[in-house]
Amino acid sequence: MNKITCHCGRCCINLKIEKIYRTLICACEDCRQALEWTHKKGGLKPNDLPKLVYVDSNIESFSGLENMRAFQLRKGSKSTRIYCKECFSILAVDHPNYNNERFMFFENHCSTTLDTSLKPNAITYLDHLPEGSKEIIPGDLPQYRDLDKPDQWEEFAALLEKTASPSSIREGKGIRLHNILDKIGHIEVLNLEPGAPI
Numbered sequence: 001m002n003k004i005t006c007h008c009g010r011c012c013i014n015l016k017i018e019k020i021y022r023t024l025i026c027a028c029e030d031c032r033q034a035l036e037w038t039h040k041k042g043g044l045k046p047n048d049l050p051k052l053v054y055v056d057s058n059i060e061s062f063s064g065l066e067n068m069r070a071f072q073l074r075k076g077s078k079s080t081r082i083y084c085k086e087c088f089s090i091l092a093v094d095h096p097n098y099n100n101e102r103f104m105f106f107e108n109h110c111s112t113t114l115d116t117s118l119k120p121n122a123i124t125y126l127d128h129l130p131e132g133s134k135e136i137i138p139g140d141l142p143q144y145r146d147l148d149k150p151d152q153w154e155e156f157a158a159l160l161e162k163t164a165s166p167s168s169i170r171e172g173k174g175i176r177l178h179n180i181l182d183k184i185g186h187i188e189v190l191n192l193e194p195g196a197p198i
């Protein structure tokens with residue numbers, strides 16, 4: 001069975017899936033801020049272009065709930081991130097757009113048995129890349145400078161649509177990420193200003 005585990009091994013999500021759904025590269029300030037926050041607490045140091053890995057929210061079982069915590073960057077944030085309170089790996093990210101059918105995690109910021117080498121569909125929010133960043137931007141991927149601009153979002157949504165495949169989730173069966181979030185209960189709100197350094 002495939003799984004996602006934190007780096008210290010206390011938290012584990014067992015998945016009923018054979019492969020990941022899609023990957024993206026994201027330069028947005030929120031992904032970076034979240035990863036900088038966990039890094040400051042003891043998690044792995046992020047780079048400026050993290051790889052986002054999307055999977056069906058098709059969960060067999062999970063363990064280490066007592067070590068799982070959830071946070072949002074600020075009031076009104078859409079993304080909720082689950083991390084391990086001991087090693088500050090980020091295990092999963094929820095967003096309303098995922099409809100509780102899929103969730104996301106950051107490659108290298110947790111461990112997984114899944115093959116995450118799938119080529120990213122795009123690079124998003126390149127305008128957020130810090131000035132002077134030394135990251136090498138892959139030249140063979142569609143680039144979206146700022147998805148908050150409606151025309152870019154529309155184009156990006158069309159790309160997602162074109163590269164979509166059906167979810168492996170059947171109605172009412174199995175555990176989904178929201179079940180874990182419900183069990184964690186409290187969501188910590190960090191009250192960080194957008195783009196503010198940690």
Ligand SMILES: [Zn+2]
Binds near residue numbers: 006010011086088
């Ligand atoms: Zn851990």
Ligand SMILES: [Zn+2]
Binds near residue numbers: 028030125
């Ligand atoms: Zn992002």
